[in-house]
Amino acid sequence: MQAKDIRVSIGRKDILHGVNFRAQPGKVTAIIGPNGSGKSSLLKAMTGEHDYTGEITLNGQDIRTMRPWELASLRGVLPQAATVAFPYTVTEIVRMGQMGGLAGDDPTLPARALARVDLAGFGPRFYSDLSGGEQQRVQLARVLAQVWDPSVDGQPRWLFLDEPVASLDIAHQFTVLDVARDFALAGGGVVVVMHDLNLTAMFADNVTVMHQGRIAASGAPADTITRGLLQDVYGCSIGVSRAPGKDVPYLLPQMRDTGVA
Ligand SMILES: Nc1ncnc2c1ncn2[C@@H]1O[C@H](COP(=O)(O)OP(=O)(O)OP(=O)(O)O)[C@@H](O)[C@H]1O
Ligand SMILES: [Mg+2]
Structure with missing residues (x-):
């Protein structure tokens, strides 16, 4: 999928200022960045929830030309916060996802x-009786x-x-990240907003870093999650090492201000 020169404004506020983004099928692409940097806004533009200028294509097709059911059969969206106002059972919620896509009517799927x-x-x-983490996983099962x-x-x-x-x-x-990785290994595409940089380095094939829209x-994680990035984007002086036996970046909170390269 590709997003070209995406601009999003809400009211008088410009939120995305010409963003170019690409994600490939077969890969996990993570979007990271500080609070308020525009990660959710970019995701919402790419899933058709936000108006935008620019062009977004999914499997080569402009999403503006696609019908809602076409989009629903091609991509599932897990929002940052999902509220469920009615007393649904867990199976009913997962079944809503099943019926929204083209996954068929198999009653064993939920x-x-x-x-x-x-x-x-x-x-x-x-x-409504589930814990916060359980509810979050129900939402992923729905997707x-x-x-x-x-x-x-x-x-x-x-x-x-x-x-x-x-x-x-x-x-x-x-x-959950294994689910995402397996989905990509089986040929699907995954775009995932993350905050935990160590998990991102471990699971993502590619990383896009957002800062102020x-x-x-x-x-690659090794090229994006760097000491310089943490300083410039997060304003945080944290050393970045390498995970034992792997060429992926690794951060430890106690490495703050130690000068580790
Ligand atoms: N509906 C809205 N009305 C006004 N401003 C908005 C709206 N939605 C988002 N914004 C603003 O746009 C900016 C980007 O928000 P966004 O939700 O994309 O950030 P984010 O990177 O996902 O942050 P977080 O890590 O906190 O989830 C923020 O400054 C936010 O206040
Ligand atoms: Mg967000």
Whole structure:
């Protein structure tokens, strides 16, 4: 997918100032950047939720020319915050995703999607009774049920995930990021907004860094998550090392101000 010269304004405020972004199927592409830098706004433009100027294509097609059902069959969206106002069960919510896409009517799909996010057996429970992290994983199961097959007739499908691990414990952060990686390995495309830079370095193939509504850098984790970036974009003096045995960047909070290269 590609976004060219994207500008978003809300009211009188310019939020994105000409953003160019690219994500490839088969890869996990992370978007990082400080609070308010425009990550969610870019995701919302790319998923058709925000008006924008510029051009956004998904599998080579301008999303403005696509019908809502075409978009729904091609990409699932996990918003940063999802509220559910009615007393739905977990299965009902996942089934809404299934019916929104073209994943078919297989009645076993919700249970399989729930098992994928470690919520086997949660189907009959009320969503409102679940913990925050459980609710977040139900929302991911809903998105998975919408675009269950990462590639259909050679055409990739896409996951757009806005901070999918934000309220998850460490084990479930891995569960969810494994889901994202498996989706990409099976030929789908994944665009994921992240804050945890170590997890990003571990899971992302490519990283785009946003800063004040613009792209500050993009490339491999080792080329983007650097000491200079942390200083320039986050205003934070933190050393960046290498993860043991791997060529990926690694940050430790106690490395603040130590001068480690
Ligand atoms: N509906 C809106 N009305 C006015 N300003 C908005 C609106 N939505 C976003 N903004 C502003 O646009 C900027 C970018 O917001 P956005 O939600 O894209 O940031 P973000 O990078 O996702 O941040 P976070 O890490 O906190 O989620 C912020 O300054 C925000 O206040
Ligand atoms: Mg956001």
